[in-house]
Amino acid sequence: MLIRAGLPKKIGLTSCWYPEFRVKVPKIEGTGFTEKRVYFLIEDHTRYVNFLIEVKSAKQRINDEARFQLYDKYLYRSKIRFGILIDPFLIEIYEYGQPKPKAKLEIENPTNIEPIATFMIKFLDTVKMRTIAIHTSKGGVGKTTLVVNMAYELAKQGNRVLVVDLDDQANASLSLGVNKADEIDKASSLEEVEQILASFEERQELIEFLEDCGEKDFDYRKYIYPSSFNKHLKEGTDGSIDILPSSYKTQPYPLEELPSGERRLNKGLQKLKGEYDYCVIDTPPTYNRITWNGIFAAQYIVIPSQMEYLSAYGIRNPIRKTRVVREESEDTRATILGIVPMMTDNTKINKTILELVKKTFHNIPIFSDVKRTTNMREASHQRIPLSLLAEHKPQAGDAAKQMANLTQKIVERINSLESDKGI
Structure with a gap:
C-alpha cells in the first residue's frame, strides 16, 4: 500500500541519501504533487512494515558500496527499519545496522513478476x-x-x-x-x-x-x-x-x-x-x-x-x-x-x-x-x-x-x- 510519495528534503542532509526508486505520479489536489519523477517511501501500515527502495540498473548493479549506503546511511537517516536493493537480476532486503541481507532472491527471468511477488509476500509474513x-x-x-x-x-x-x-x-x-x-x-x-x-x-x-x-x-x-x-x-x-x-x-x-x-x-x-x-x-x-x-x-x-x-x-x-x-x-x-x-x-x-x-x-x-x-x-x-x-x-x-x-x-x-x- 503506497501511503506517501514525494519525500521532502531533510534539513541538513543532501539529496544523496534518498532512495533511487522513482515513479511518475499525477497531480493530486491539495497535496502539492506535480507530474514529475519523485523519490518515495513505501509505508505498509497494515503490517507495520516500511521499506526504503533503491533500484539499480543492469549496467550499474548491486555492489558492496550500494549495500553499505543502504543499511548504514539511508536506513539510519530515515529511521526506517527495512531497505530493499533491487536490480534486474537480484533483490536483497536489509535491516538497519545489519551488513548481511535479511532475505534475498536471484531473479532468473526479469520479465516474470510472480516469483518476485511470492518472495515479498513470504518476507512480509515473517515480519508483520x-x-x-x-x-x-x-x-x-x-x-x-x-x-x-x-x-x-x-x-x-x-x-x-x-x-x-x-x-x-x-x-x-x-x-x-x-x-x-x-x-x-x-x-x-x-x-x-x-x-x-x-x-x-x-x-x-x-x-x-x-x-x-x-x-x-x-x-x-x-x-x-x-x-x-x-x-x-x-x-x-x-x-x-x-x-x-x-x-x-x-x-x-x-x-x-x-x-x-x-x-x-x-x-x-x-x-x-x-x-x-x-x-x-x-x-x-x-x-x-x-x-x-x-x-x-x-x-x-x-x-x-x-x-x-x-x-x-x-x-x-x-x-x-x-x-x-x-x-x-x-x-x-x-x-x-x-x-x-x-x-x-x-x-x-x-x-x-x-x-x-x-x-x-x-x-x-x-x-x-x-x-x-x-x-x-x-x-x-x-x-x-x-x-x-x-x-x-x-x-x-x-x-x-x-x-x-x-x-x-x-x-x-x-x-x-x-x-x-x-x-
Whole structure:
C-alpha cells in the first residue's frame, strides 16, 4: 500500500541519501504533487512494515558500496527499519545496522513478476505484527480477562504475543506475572507492600518506553518482560507472551509534553515488527492521551461489553472515538472487529439487551458470548487463564473452550478482512 510519495528534503542532509526508486505520479489536489519523477517511501501500515527502495540498473548493479549506503546511511537517516536493493537480476532486503541481507532472491527471468511477488509476500509474513486493542469506555466488564485469555490462546497456537498494558490499575501486568502480585499477596505489613511498590520506580516500563522510543539507540528489550505463563506452554512451541507493563506511574504522566504524544506507542511498536505475531493492547476505560495511544496503535479494535444497560450504552463511545482515528489514518487503524458480550447469563434482561445491541449496531459483528461462571471468577481470582485452570480442574473445560473458540473467531475475522484487502 503506497501511503506517501514525494519525500521532502531533510534539513541538513543532501539529496544523496534518498532512495533511487522513482515513479511518475499525477497531480493530486491539495497535496502539492506535480507530474514529475519523485523519490518515495513505501509505508505498509497494515503490517507495520516500511521499506526504503533503491533500484539499480543492469549496467550499474548491486555492489558492496550500494549495500553499505543502504543499511548504514539511508536506513539510519530515515529511521526506517527495512531497505530493499533491487536490480534486474537480484533483490536483497536489509535491516538497519545489519551488513548481511535479511532475505534475498536471484531473479532468473526479469520479465516474470510472480516469483518476485511470492518472495515479498513470504518476507512480509515473517515480519508483520497484528495489533488488537481491547477497548471499552466502561470499566468492570471483563476487559482484562479477555486480554489475558486471548494472549494465552494465541501463544498456545505458536504465536509470539506482546501484551501492552496501558491501564494504570495494571491488572494485565498483575495477571501476567510481572508486577509481583504473589509478593504483594504474601506481604505481612504495609511497609512490605510499600517496598514492593517502590521497586517499580526503577523499573523500565510503559512510560519509559513512550519517552525513549524516539531515541536512535532505543532498545525495546529494556522495557518488555516475559510472562510467568510461558513456563506452562508446551516445549517445542514458538509461542510466548511478553508484556510491556504498567503501574501506578502511568496515571499522572503528562504525555502532552512529548512530540506526537498520542502516537508515541505506535512509533515504539514500529521498532518491534518482526519480533511478535500479535500485540494485544489493554486500554483504560477513560479517554486520555494514554488511551488515544492505544487506539492510534491498533489496527483492530474489539469491544467487550456486559449485556446490562449501562455497559451496553457504553458501546457508543468507543465506536464514535475510533471513527476519528480511522478517518485520520485513512482506514489503516482502529478497524472494529466486533463486540464481545461478556459475563452473560440466561436472565431476561441479558437476552433483551443482547437483542437491542444486535439491532442498534447491526453493521458490527457480534462474537459469541463469554458466559458468567464460577470458573471464570476462580481463574480471575487466581490470575490465570481459563485454559490453565482447566488443566487441573476439568469442570473449567467448557469455559476454557469458549475462550479458545472466541479467540479463533477473532483471528478468522482478521484473516477475512485482510484477504478482502489483498493483504
